[in-house]
Amino acid sequence: MSGLTGLIDLLSWLALVAGSFCALSGGVGLLRFPDFFSRMHAAGVMDTLGAGLILFGLMLQSDHWLVLVKLLLILKLIWLTSPTSSHALAKAAIRGGARPLLGDDMPGRGKR
Amino acid sequence: MEMLVDVFLLGLLVATAVAISSTKDLFASIMLTGLYSLISAAFFVLMDAVDVAFTEAAVGAGISTLLMLSCMKLTGQYEPKPHRHRRLLGLVVVSVTGVLLLFGTLDTPNFGDDHSPIQDHLAPHYLTKSMEEIGIPNVVTSVLASYRGFDTFGETVVILTAGIGVLALLGFSPKRQSDDLDSLVAPMHHQKILRVVSKLLIPPILLFALYVQFHGDFGPGGGFQAGVIFAAAIILYAMIFGVHVARQVFRDGAIRLLAALGVLIYGSVGLLSFLSGKNFLDYSVLSDTPQHGQHWGIMLVEMGVGITVAAVMLIIFFTFSARVDKRERDGDENQRQ
Structure with a gap:
């Protein structure tokens, strides 16, 4: 039994660390990427994969099924709203005249 | 750490x-x-x-x-x-x-000081006696709605006043919206994904608002948050599918009435306990046992708060958006001339 709980604990820690890494790299990408759309991609990674992994890690830690259900509902909400808001943001940016940087106009160093 | x-x-x-x-x-x-x-x-x-x-x-x-x-x-x-x-x-x-x-x-006490005046005056009474006197697990709700019910009544009246203020300043637009409702296209007509996702999300948001409203006795929540969440769902609907569509359900007269009704419910509960020979907003007279009466009182006043908050938020949003609508239409007419 203790082996199983140890395994679950390990899995949960792995998920938490991986999720934190995604969130961190998303934050770095948000600051460093060259244009609006790639920055939005970084934010999207942070929202869906980062938050998803962290929530999964927390689900493994939950000691009551009610906590599990609530975390699942939060996960579902994030998976619905975050891609939608990314989509709306991208559409608004296109309408506002922003165009993604393509290979030719990429500067050697990313400019802010 | x-x-x-x-x-x-x-x-x-x-x-x-x-x-x-x-x-x-x-x-x-x-x-x-x-x-x-x-x-x-x-x-x-x-x-x-x-x-x-x-x-x-x-x-x-x-x-x-x-x-x-x-x-x-x-x-x-x-x-x-x-x-x-x-x-x-x-x-x-x-x-x-x-x-x-x-x-x-x-002059203020240190951060987290447990001997500051606020900690050893009334707070210990609230924390230790709340379960016995009020009988609900969430002390915040029992302080907010029962012990300090009069303050919360004041806050609810402030929110109603804000709504009345917005109406008094901006609400006197001529009633022209009703004439050409159909000519106004929903502003987000081309946003298919937003429409689909908000259709999926609005019912759970409304349900969540009700959960927050009635679960306030046991966990974080209560009338203020519930009212705001409820109004947010309606405003989301109005933004995606057009304000005029939402206004057909939530008519101006109705939400104005509801805003006042919430405060009226709150005040009536107070008056009822007043007329039964107790203090204003002392809920113990509302039922056979004092504790049960407190439950009733808290539920009723939280409902009043929720109704007023939701209605006032809708009033403010609709008044602003009607103003924007009017300005855009006036701009169109000026261009035509």
Whole structure:
């Protein structure tokens, strides 16, 4: 039994660390990427994969099924709203005249 | 470790405040205000004030950002450049206020001091006797709705007053909307994905609002948050499918009546206990046993708060958007002439 709980604990820690890494790299990408759309991609990674992994890690830690259900509902909400808001943001940016940087106009160093 | 997180969050708050005051783009500063509220909410969670954090997240980061955005539609996106002497005057006022505030903090008790006056006056009574006297697990709700019910009544009246104020200033637009309802296309008509997802989300949001309303006795929640969440769902609907469609369900007269009705419910509960020979808003007369009476009273006044808050938020949003509509139509007519 203790082996199983140890395994679950390990899995949960792995998920938490991986999720934190995604969130961190998303934050770095948000600051460093060259244009609006790639920055939005970084934010999207942070929202869906980062938050998803962290929530999964927390689900493994939950000691009551009610906590599990609530975390699942939060996960579902994030998976619905975050891609939608990314989509709306991208559409608004296109309408506002922003165009993604393509290979030719990429500067050697990313400019802010 | 917790100290570190505290300092980090407070540092973020200061940075956000500086960014708000330095930007001239009102859209950015509204978004930063929302961020400021969200960070404060996180800070409140750290201090174990979950109810306050919930309110701050729902009101500060949610609905007030929305209302300010719809207000910005009326005022324009950029702040005008102030005159130089006015800038100097502003700096003087801000510095004097800041120094006075800093001076004031010298007298306040230390952060987290358990012997500060607020901790050993009434708080111990609330914390130890609440379960016995009121009988609900969430002490915040019993303090808010029962012990300090009169304060909360005042807050509800303030919200109603805000709604009346907005109506008095902006609500007298001529009744022309009803004539050409069909000619107005929903502003988000081309946003298919937004329409589908909000159709999926609005029913759960409304359900969540009701959960927050009636679960306030046991966990964080209550009338204020529930009212705001309910109104947010309607406003989301109005933004995606057109304000005129939402206004067909939530008619002007009806929401004005509801805003007043909430305060009326709250006040009537108070009057009822008054007429039964107890103090104003002493709920123990409402049922056979005092505890049961408290449950009834808290449920009723929270309902009053929820109704008023939701209705006033809708009034403010609809009034702003009607104003924007009117201005755009006037602009069209001027161009035609």
